[in-house]
Amino acid sequence: MKYSSRLILKYKHAVLHILLIFFMGIFIFPLFWLFTSTFKPVNTIFRIPFEWLPEKWTLENIITGWNFFPGVSFTRLYMNTMYVTIVAVVATIFTASMVAFGFARLNFKGKKYLFIALLATMMLPSQVTLVPTYVIFKYLHLLDTLPALYIGAFFGGGAFYIFLIRQFIMGLPIEMDESAQLDGASTFRIFLQIIFPLCQPVLLTVFVFSFADNYSDFFTPLVFLNTVTKFTVPVGINMFLDDAGAGNVGAVIAMTTLSIIPLIIMYFFAQKQFMQGISTTGLKG
Amino acid sequence: MLMMDKRRNFEGFFFIGPWLLGFIVFTIIPVVVSLYLAFTDYNFFGKPNWIGLENFKKLFQSDTFWQSLRVTFTYAFLSVPLHLSTALLAAMVLNIKIKGIGFYRTVFYLPAFVGNSIGVAAMWRLLLSNDGAVNSILLSLGLQKIRFLNDINNVLYTIILIQVWVLGTAMLVFLAGLQQIPQELYDSAKVDGAGGFRRFRSITLPMLTPVIFFNLVMGIIGAMKVFTAGYVIAPKGGPAHASYFYVIYLYQEAFKYFHMGYASALAWVLFLIILFFTLLTFKSSKLWVFYEVEVKEGSK
Numbered sequence: 001m002k003y004s005s006r007l008i009l010k011y012k013h014a015v016l017h018i019l020l021i022f023f024m025g026i027f028i029f030p031l032f033w034l035f036t037s038t039f040k041p042v043n044t045i046f047r048i049p050f051e052w053l054p055e056k057w058t059l060e061n062i063i064t065g066w067n068f069f070p071g072v073s074f075t076r077l078y079m080n081t082m083y084v085t086i087v088a089v090v091a092t093i094f095t096a097s098m099v100a101f102g103f104a105r106l107n108f109k110g111k112k113y114l115f116i117a118l119l120a121t122m123m124l125p126s127q128v129t130l131v132p133t134y135v136i137f138k139y140l141h142l143l144d145t146l147p148a149l150y151i152g153a154f155f156g157g158g159a160f161y162i163f164l165i166r167q168f169i170m171g172l173p174i175e176m177d178e179s180a181q182l183d184g185a186s187t188f189r190i191f192l193q194i195i196f197p198l199c200q201p202v203l204l205t206v207f208v209f210s211f212a213d214n215y216s217d218f219f220t221p222l223v224f225l226n227t228v229t230k231f232t233v234p235v236g237i238n239m240f241l242d243d244a245g246a247g248n249v250g251a252v253i254a255m256t257t258l259s260i261i262p263l264i265i266m267y268f269f270a271q272k273q274f275m276q277g278i279s280t281t282g283l284k285g
Numbered sequence: 286m287l288m289m290d291k292r293r294n295f296e297g298f299f300f301i302g303p304w305l306l307g308f309i310v311f312t313i314i315p316v317v318v319s320l321y322l323a324f325t326d327y328n329f330f331g332k333p334n335w336i337g338l339e340n341f342k343k344l345f346q347s348d349t350f351w352q353s354l355r356v357t358f359t360y361a362f363l364s365v366p367l368h369l370s371t372a373l374l375a376a377m378v379l380n381i382k383i384k385g386i387g388f389y390r391t392v393f394y395l396p397a398f399v400g401n402s403i404g405v406a407a408m409w410r411l412l413l414s415n416d417g418a419v420n421s422i423l424l425s426l427g428l429q430k431i432r433f434l435n436d437i438n439n440v441l442y443t444i445i446l447i448q449v450w451v452l453g454t455a456m457l458v459f460l461a462g463l464q465q466i467p468q469e470l471y472d473s474a475k476v477d478g479a480g481g482f483r484r485f486r487s488i489t490l491p492m493l494t495p496v497i498f499f500n501l502v503m504g505i506i507g508a509m510k511v512f513t514a515g516y517v518i519a520p521k522g523g524p525a526h527a528s529y530f531y532v533i534y535l536y537q538e539a540f541k542y543f544h545m546g547y548a549s550a551l552a553w554v555l556f557l558i559i560l561f562f563t564l565l566t567f568k569s570s571k572l573w574v575f576y577e578v579e580v581k582e583g584s585k
Binding site for chain 1: 293294296297298299300301303304305306307308310311312314316318319322325358381384391392393395396399401402403404405407408409410411412416418421423424425450455463485506509510512513517520528532535536538539542544548549551552553555556559560563565570
């Protein structure tokens with residue numbers, strides 16, 4: 001009886017593995033196709049019968065795509081993107097944890113209402129503030145500049161990250177703060193030397209998500225940038241899709257693949273950490 | 286004592302200062318200005334003139350407005366349930382303790398992590414175009430081509446189905462929820478002779494309602510704000526505006542035609558719609574959301 005039930009379990013697991021691998025294949029197929037097509041000669045990409053792996057590997061698509069726009073290579077677009085992303089991520093991590101510390105540990109007038117206001121901003125669709133922000137940026141001379149894309153990060157970088165870090169700080173023992181205070185440490189030192197280093201796990205989560213958010217942000221640069229030399233990769237890809245059309249499908253595929261690779265690297269780099277992070281702290285739309 | 290309070294306030298406001306300043310400059314002021322602009326003919330280059338309810342009248346008479354609303358609602362009402370049910374199914378399967386489960390979870394979550402990027406939207410466009418990879422596979426198998434993207438009857442449903450691919454975020458939230466359910470409940474239900482479906486209906490589903498509720502709210506809000514998918518997968522809202530989402534309309538009115546007053550009115554209608562559905566979900570939650578952990582949370 002016991003033996004046969006174990007056998008059934010084993011059989012069930014085998015079926016489960018087969019099912020999971022089957023669906024995993026379907027899930028991975030689009031990316032697999034994109035990556036392999038990058039290295040196929042243009043005329044074989046949509047060949048019938050379908051080609052699973054390139055018969056002849058080539059770097060032609062990447063080279064054509066990289067220098068497709070006259071005067072602006074993708075080197076420029078990646079430099080712009082990396083610059084914006086790095087500044088935004090670093091600024092988010094510092095200002096968001098400062099604000100989170102304020103809400104988690106300090107007492108001040110109106111704190112309760114301000115915290116509710118913070119949470120309420122998560123419900124407000126950014127489209128409501130979009131037009132006035134555009135006008136404000138005009139007066140600040142930020143239209144068609146890269147700082148337009150990261151300036152928000154210097155103001156806490158978004159309610160969600162502040163909330164996430166604040167929840168984490170709330171879980172840290174307050175006794176540490178108190179004993180440091182007795183030893184004469186200032187509030188700023190307590191934040192910088194005790195709380196901030198202890199926040200490392202949640203900050204890694206914030207790092208990963210704000211990297212992905214900023215790196216793949218398409219709407220903001222689409223709205224605020226006009227000059228091609230200032231474009232980030234997402235708007236560059238969009239322009240590529242519009243201009244290149246059917247004639248240069250290979251190059252489009254190659255640039256699309258390259259644009260996803262940094263995200264995938266980031267994913268595998270931090271996968272374990274934030275898989276745990278997200279299942280314990282919950283959310284992220 | 287008073288000095289202490291003053292110092293405390295100063296320190297508190299110093300730390301939340303960055304956010305507070307941003308909140309005033311980039312939220313409060315824009316919200317007020319946006320509300321004002323919604324009642325003007327502002328076009329970015331001239332001065333705004335007060336025109337009362339004119340924008341809202343125009344909007345309700347615009348076919349494009351109703352079309353974009355129809356597209357967005359169809360998308361929301363089909364994609365959110367589809368998305369949540371597939372994510373729940375995936376979470377339940379990936380909650381089974383078998384070898385390599387961490388690997389499977391990693392793979393199934395990956396699309397959600399990269400899925401917001403334009404690269405992925407471009408990928409779908411290339412895969413599903415008329416001469417795209419999927420159609421070349423269909424032809425190789427001796428089947429007929431499907432016009433996924435350039436048929437006004439298909440394009441929206443194609444975009445809805447694609448959303449299944451990014452089920453990972455909802456799946457992880459469900460997984461976290463599933464792991465909170467005490468195993469004893471299942472064990473004693475088994476002893477009482479409850480079958481698999483019965484256990485799902487009477488234990489899993491009720492215990493997950495807070496998480497379903499959360500995913501539902503996030504799903505609706507997200508669905509009302511879709512932009513990249515509609516703008517990129519089928520170029521600029523698809524053939525005959527068949528996948529012309531609300532935010533695409535708003536974007537084009539504001540930044541292509543610089544009808545900024547009108548676009549502000551559109552933004553406020555969007556806000557009211559989102560508010561309505563969020564409040565509706567919150568109000569209805571009393572009827573179906575089951576909070577077992579309230580006591581535990583409170584004592585924390």
